[in-house]
Amino acid sequence: MNFSVSEAVFLLLAFATVFSASLVIAARNPINSAMALVATFFFLAAIYAQLLAHTIAVLQILVYAGAIMVLFLFVIMLLSLTDLGAPGPRVTFHRVVGGAAAFGLFVALVLALLRWHANPVTGRPGSGLRFGTLEAVGGLLYTRWLLPFEAVSLLLLVAMVGAVVVAKPRV
Amino acid sequence: MQPSPVDIQHYLLLAALLFCIGVFGVLVRRNALVVFMSIELMLNAANLTFLAFARDRLDDAGHLAALFVIAVAAAEAAIGLAIIIAMFRNRGTVNMEDIRTMKY
Numbered sequence: 001m002n003f004s005v006s007e008a009v010f011l012l013l014a015f016a017t018v019f020s021a022s023l024v025i026a027a028r029n030p031i032n033s034a035m036a037l038v039a040t041f042f043f044l045a046a047i048y049a050q051l052l053a054h055t056i057a058v059l060q061i062l063v064y065a066g067a068i069m070v071l072f073l074f075v076i077m078l079l080s081l082t083d084l085g086a087p088g089p090r091v092t093f094h095r096v097v098g099g100a101a102a103f104g105l106f107v108a109l110v111l112a113l114l115r116w117h118a119n120p121v122t123g124r125p126g127s128g129l130r131f132g133t134l135e136a137v138g139g140l141l142y143t144r145w146l147l148p149f150e151a152v153s154l155l156l157l158v159a160m161v162g163a164v165v166v167a168k169p170r171v
Numbered sequence: 172m173q174p175s176p177v178d179i180q181h182y183l184l185l186a187a188l189l190f191c192i193g194v195f196g197v198l199v200r201r202n203a204l205v206v207f208m209s210i211e212l213m214l215n216a217a218n219l220t221f222l223a224f225a226r227d228r229l230d231d232a233g234h235l236a237a238l239f240v241i242a243v244a245a246a247e248a249a250i251g252l253a254i255i256i257a258m259f260r261n262r263g264t265v266n267m268e269d270i271r272t273m274k275y
Contacts, residue, residue: 008175018242021189021212023245025196030204037208042216050184051226053176056237063241068248075252076204079259091259098198106191114182132225137234145235152242159246165252169260 010050017043020158030076034069052132175226192215203255203265212236213245233244 003011020043023036041064049059051162140150189212196209205265218237225233 003174010177010181017185018188018192020191024205024208025192025200025211027180030202033205033208036209040180040212041215044219047182047185047219048222051222052176053222053225054238056222056234056241059238060218061239063245064211064215068245071248071252072204072208075256078256079204079265084172088249095199102191102195102198105186105194109187109191110184113180116180116183131229132234134231136231137238140231140235141238145232146240148235155246156197156242159249161194163249163253166250167256 006050010047011088013043013047013050017047034072034076038065038069039071041069054132055134056132142143179223179227182219182226182275186219186223187218189219201267203267205271206267207251207255210251211244211248214240242245 017040020039020111021037024033027033027036041060045057045065046058047061048054193209193211193213193216196212197206200206200209218240221233221240222238225231225237255265258270262270264270
């Protein structure tokens with residue numbers, strides 16, 4: 001088997017992503033989970049860049065690895081979960097069923113993927129080199145997708161107010 | 172424009188695996204914070220699928236879908252973490268199995 005450089009890079013990033021994502025699930029301490037999640041976001045941003053989605057890769061690091069993870073870490077430290085509590089039974093009926101359901105979903109998705117074949121790339125005229133750049137994404141965002149964009153700004157405002165109200169001790 | 176050097180199917184397979192790791196975390200973990208992080212993993216798997224198809228079809232609209240998913244995830248994280256804080260303040264725990272009622 002001989003790999004091209006892109007394939008080798010992809011394999012490396014894919015293994016790193018899956019490994020750190022598994023650490024998120026496996027770590028006992030939520031802080032370790034959060035740190036593994038930051039690593040996952042960075043590896044995913046690299047994969048996005050490999051897919052020529054440069055703008056989304058930068059946003060992934062800014063918003064996910066930056067803003068959202070800071071929020072997570074703040075909450076973990078605010079709750080000061082020093083005592084993780086009694087571990088409880090490790091294997092319960094609920095957990096076995098949950099694990100089997102996740103595995104079954106994966107098998108179903110793989111079977112679906114095996115039956116699917118990518119279309120040959122046609123490529124719209126004019127998309128070429130601008131694909132995935134801030135210019136191309138921004139151009140679409142402020143013309144055809146302006147209404148959803150404004151709706152998202154409203155959603156963020158509602159979320160901001162809602163978060164303050166919900167977290168307040170007494171309303 | 173060259174087709175992707177890596178088969179699009181590989182990206183979709185990675186996304187499927189990430190999504191299932193997220194599902195596994197949601198169903199198996201007891202700590203509400205870790206469950207929340209698993210949901211973020213699932214959202215990222217969906218984003219990866221959007222971007223893979225966008226690359227396959229050379230259509231920038233997939234990037235916009237991913238952008239909106241990121242924005243909604245930010246809103247969801249803010250609200251969800253506020254709920255976890257309120258829950259911890261009222262019950263003194265973030266263990267999903269100790270929280271069986273909506274209200275005292």
